[in-house]
Amino acid sequence: MLIEPVALSDFFLSFFSAALIILLATVYAALYAWSKISGRRKFELAAWLIYAALLICVGVFSYVNHFNDYWLLLSLLMVLGYGWMPRFIWKLCAATHDADTHHSHQSGDHHD
Structure with a gap:
């Protein structure tokens, strides 16, 4: 299950696409959250x-790095996770903040 090494001529493309994956995933999560807030x-x-x-x-990263079988499946799971995690996190935050508003204390309540 060895992966063919990346050609030296493709190294920059591999590095650049990997950096873009991280950057774009961050921007996607931020824009998704901002769309929900605003x-x-x-x-x-x-x-x-x-x-x-x-x-x-x-896709470019997987192609340049010659991913197949297990690694291709892992890339697919990664990109699906990047897509769905902001939604799950948003739902979790919304649910926990809704729970906080139901348990808020009235002014004048005394605590021991």
Whole structure:
């Protein structure tokens, strides 16, 4: 299960696409959160466009690094995780903050 090494001529492309994967995943998560906070649809659209660019970068990275079988599946799981984790985190934050508002104390309550 050895992977063919990256050609020296493709090293920059491999490095650049890996850096873009990290950057685009961060921007996607930030835009997704901002779309939820602000309620503006344009940020959600921008998040999806960034996610499309992320998919392309993962494809380029997988191709340049000669991924197949296990590594290709791992790349697919990674990009799916990048796509769904901000949604799960948002739902978790919304659920925990909703729980906080139900348990807020009225003014004048006494605590022991």
